Amino acid sequence: MQTDADSTPAAPQKGAPTTPATAPSNMAANAPGQLRVIKRNGTVVPYNDDQISIAMTKAFLAVEGGVAAASSRIHETVEKLTNQISSTFRRRMPSGGTIHIEEIQDQVELILMRAGEHKVARDYVIYRTERAKLREAQKNLSRTEFKYPDVNVKQADGSLLPLDVIRLNTLVTEACAGLSHTEPSAILTEAMRNLYDGVTEDDVNTALVISSRTLVEREPEYTYATSRLLLDKLRCEALRFLGVADKATQSEMGKxxxxxxxxxxxKGVELELLSPALKEFDLDLLGKAIIAERDLQFTYLGLQTLYDRYFIHSDGVRIELPQIFFMRVAMGLAEREEEKNERAIEFYRLLSSFDYMCSTPTLFNAGTLRPQLSSCYLTTVPDDLHGIYGAIQDNAMLSKFAGGLGNDWTPVRSLGAYIKGTNGKSQGVVPFLKVANDTAVAVNQGGKRKGAVCAYLETWHLDIEEFLELRKNTGDDRRRTHDMNTANWVPDLFMKRMFEDKEWTLFSPHDAPDLHDLFGKAFEERYEEYEQMAAEGKIRLFKTVRALDLWRKMLGMLFETGHPWITFKDACNLRSPQQHAGVIHSSNLCTEITLNTKADEEIAVCNLGSVNLAQHVEDGKLNKAKVAATIKTAVRMLDNVIDINYYSVPAARTSNMRHRPVGMGIMGFQDALYKQHIAYSSKEAVQFADESMELISYHAIEASSELAAERGSYGTYDGSLWSKGILPIDSIKILEENRGEQFIEMNHDTTLDWDTLREKVKTQGMRNSNVMAIAPTATIANITGVSQSIEPTYQNLYVKSNLSGEFTVVNPYLVRDLKERGLWDNVMINDLKYYEGSLQKIDRVPEDLKVMYATAFEVEPRWLVDAASRRQKWIDQAQSLNLYIAGASGKKLDVTYRMAWYSGLKTTYYLRALAASSTEKSTVERGSHNKVASGDETNVMASGPAAVPQACSLDDPDCEACQ
Structure with a gap:
């Protein structure tokens, strides 16, 4: 039996089911009489009840999900009902005959109703109705009079064939199906203008894609239409390579x-692109579990990003399709599971639903011959020449396989320190940082993006002042690192001295080696002892500075160069569950990972993934049950990464197997607020940040504890805070006791049953030493079509630039609300372009919408810090927190970063500073703006004559390692 234009379709997918039922084998082959099916286009094909079983299985999964408990029932029910349908037709036509596809679908509905499967039958009826509407739209479109050029299309073999107008109509109509604000004729009319005799098949598709994407700024839904048109190119490329079909429409992809x-x-195993272990799966079962309709979820940016950078290719030809890509990742993560097929389908359904997404290295490499799936690596560089160059070699090997690096350089002696072996003096840490910088440039991440590394240095290091200037464009270039990120690792004692305007002493680690491994009160006591020794002349190489002056220089360089970022040593260590196992000496490339490192022994590794928060807001509320289900599966996937991962450096494997840390994060926070009609700059947003992170924290810890009951606790569990029943929310007290309550203010409120969870963790243990960290997610947020991480909206209309090109991005929630009030028109589009995506100076926009859709630089930094503080209380690691400051000044920076420390944050990430400037505006379309004068004072990040404002590189590929 064939689907819609050709087979029986499945009902639309409503959840993220986890395990499919198998379909019965083809019974028609041995039928006594030959049954045949009349398709809607009039062709006749042999009857095949495999298509019935596949369609019914998907219909059941759409309603009931695919949990293991339901899998057996679905399997048995589908087999029984399929046999009943086939038996009915054979009774009617014992000698064979023809059946129209509509009769078969009618029989499916009838059998489902008689079996009492009313919900499944209802969804099946609704889906048939939608497909009927699509077919009618296709007919109407084909009757529309277009002025098609009389052109021939050059085929792959060089031959010429007339332009297939009917197929083009079908493609464009399918692309716009279900999108109520798109017009197929608008795409076709524009595309036809760009066709010429002898045009290639690829150029026909390009004309359609370009024609559709130019409409995105007018109507956001066109991003989905554009994506679906791009899918035609992907299907042709992959299906031809695999020898499955020459071309296909989306409605045929179920088959x-x-x-x-x-x-x-x-083919992938043959070409040595995939692991042979993937052949051990039941590929027929997994193929039937693929949900072709999920191809339609992609935005244009998301699909183009996958095509350009993620899909496996051979000689430039992409051999993956979107759902095969997700299935490949799922199989790669399930290959060591006992029930590998069921788990692969569970993982696939979660990924393809966009409810959760693995980090980029996992997406790149799962299921391949070298599955380097981990995101971040943290190392400590020792104070000897052999160790320093060994650490740089480790950087090269880790970077080769797409890892992001965080290097702790604090142990390396300072400029002027004595070298016993040569009886000379050290050149300090900076020359070695230059070598590390150039290594990151030379060894890129598998040829897919630049190598990325961040160097950390503690604030008491004698080279700290020169370290602050590493990213300057002036001075001796031999002592500059233009490509490497840098970060300050700041002890609480320095912050207290700065607050109290006291002096601060800088030492060489050669003279004060134990400061590197101390934190809290122990650090303060020992540091003051070293200061006393310096005052007594027992230490000769030191420098005394005013703490406030050094702080101002730190902020000044941050504003001027964007580096070093500011991160806080004591908050990271005092709240770490692993204090008994070592010291956290740095964070990672993106400042969300806080794990122990030991020179020459342990390279900390973290394995990341992110829950799509927007996908879990339904009817204006967070679906708590769905969040719990998502996290349970996601934590299992993350834990599997540790065992499957390819380790290019032995010390990384040692650390990862010993502690088994993972980092569950979030993305789509801004979208989740929009869905609830909550402004980012509000107490309600701060409260949502608190409650949503509490829910994620609770279930992430619970999931890890459940895995410990199944698989055993991690090696260093005994003695950890977990083993003592001290959870992240409890560790705030440890920080307060060490820092002093006058220097910290954090909320302690809870809403869930944490006492029960504490007992469970103490009894069952934990599978992972760390379970939460919020990464930037720029790239995987692009794939899933939501706002990155915890970021506010950058602009409501702008051009996003990345390695895949330039993409117009318009805020669909804003467009929806403006349409409801009759305000979305060409004038509004022009005004948004003129004002760099801001509503604030457009007089006709109501005030409530200006508050709701305030852009990143219109959100006061205190809201960012307050929300981050509420999240931080639940997280055992940290979060990549970008700070946006409009009208930036020394005072604003000072207040913001003091507040970050005072609010208990562990780290901060990029500073996005925006100064007021006068810029000349230009428009693309003629017409007056809404009370706008040229040269009006405005805050700009980037300006120029472009039709749509250019975004700053928030998703700069240089910092994507953990995204």
Whole structure:
């Protein structure tokens, strides 16, 4: 039996089911009489009840999900009902005959109703109705009079064939199906103007894609239409390579995905692109579990990003399709599971639903011959030449396989320190940082993006002042690192001295080696002892500075160069569950990972993934049950990464196997606020940050504890805070006791049953030493079509630039609300362009919308810090927190970063500073703006004559390692 234009379709997917039922084998082959099916286009094909079983299985999964408990029931029910349908037709036509596809679908509905499966039958009826509407739209479109050029299309073999107008109509109509604000004729009319005799097939697709994407700024839904048109190119490229089909429409992919998956695995293993272990899966079962309709979820930016940078390719030809890509990742993560097929389907359904997404290295490498799946590596560089160059070699090997690096350089002696072996003096840490910088440039991440590394130095290091200037464009270039990120590792004692305007002493680690491994009160006591020794002349190499002056220089360099970032040593260590196992000496490339490192022994590793918070807000509320289900599966996937991962450096494997840390984060926070009609600059947003992170923290800890009951606790669990029943929310007290309550203010409120969870953790243990960290997620947020991480909206209309090109991004929530009030028109589009995506100076926009859709630089930094503080109380690691400051000044920076420390944050990430300036505006379309004068004072990040404002590189590929 064939689907819609060709097979029986599945009902629309409503959840993220986890395990499918298997479909019965083809019974028609041995039928006594030959049954045939009349398709809607009039062709006749042999009857095949496999298509019935596949469609019914998907219909059941859409309603009931795929949990293991339901899997057996679905399997048995589908097999029974499919046999009943086939038996009915054979009774009617014992000698064979023809059946129209509509009769078969009518029989499916009838059987479902008779079996009492009313919900499944209802969804099946709704889906059939939607498909009927699509077919009618296709007919109407084909009757529309277009002035098609009389052109021939050059085929892959060089031959010429007339332009297939009917297929083009079908593609464009399918692309716009279900999108109520798009017009297929608008895309077709524009595309036809760009066709010429002898145009290639690729150029026909390009004309459609370009014609559709130019409409995105007018109507955000066109991003989905553009993505679906791009899918046609992907289908042709992959299906031809795999020998499955020459071309296919989306409605045919339910069939072709089943055929393409086994062909893809076979070809990928043959080309040594995929692990042979993938052939051990039940590929027929997994193929039937693929949900072709989920191809329609992608925005244009998301799909183009996958095509350009994630899909596996051979000689430039992409051999993956979106759902095969997700299935490949899922299989790679499930290959060591006992029930590998069921787990692969569970993982696939979670990923393909966009409810959760793995980090980029996992997406790149899962299921390949070298599955380097981890995101971040933290190292400590020792104070000897052999160790220093060994650490740089480690950087090169880790970077080769797409890892982001955080290097702790504090142990390396300072400029002027005595070298016993040569009886000379050290050149300090800076020359070695230059070598590390150039290594990151030379060894990129598998040829897919630049190497990325961040160097950390503690604030008491004698080279700290020169370290602050590493990113300056002036001075001796041999003592500059233009490509490497840098970060301050700041002890609480320095912050207290700065607050109290006291002096601060700088030492060489050669003279004060134990400061590196001390924190809290122990650090303060020992540091003061060293100051006394310096005052007594027992230490000769030191320098005394005013703490406030050094702080101002730190902020000045941060404003001027964007570096070094400011991170806080004591908050990271005092709240770490692993204080008994070592010291946290730095964070990672993106400042969200806080794990122990030991020179020459342990390289900390973290494995990341992010819950899409927007996908869990339904009917204006957070679906708590869905959050719990998502996290349970996601934590299992993350834990699997540790065992499957390819380790290019032995010390990384040692650390990861010993402690098993993972980092569950979030993305789509801003979208989740929009769905609840909550402004970012509000107490309600801060409260949502608190409650949503509490829920994630609770279930992430619970999931890890449940895994410990199944698989055993991590090696260093005994003695950890977990083993003592001290959870992240409890560790705030440890920080307060060490820092002094006058220097910290954090909220302690809770809403869930934490006492029960504490007992569970103490009894069952924990599978992972750390379970939460919020990464930047710029790239995976692009894939899933939501706002990155915890970021506010950058602009409501802008051009996003990354390695895949330039993409117009318009805020769909804003467009929706403006349409409701009759305000969305060409004038509004022009005004948004003129004002760099801001509503604030557009007089006709109501005040409530200006508050709701305030952009990142219109959100006061205190709201960012307050929300981050509420999240931090629940997180055992940290969060990548960008700070946006409009009208930046020394005072604003001072207040913001003092507040970050005072609010208990562990780290901060990029400073996005915006100064007021007068810029000349230009427009693309003629017409007057809404009370706008040229040269009006405005805050700009980037300006120029472009039709749509250019975004700053928030998703700069240089910092994507953990995204």
């Amino acid at each position: 072709f995905y089943c055929e393409a998956l086994p062909a893809y695995i076979e």
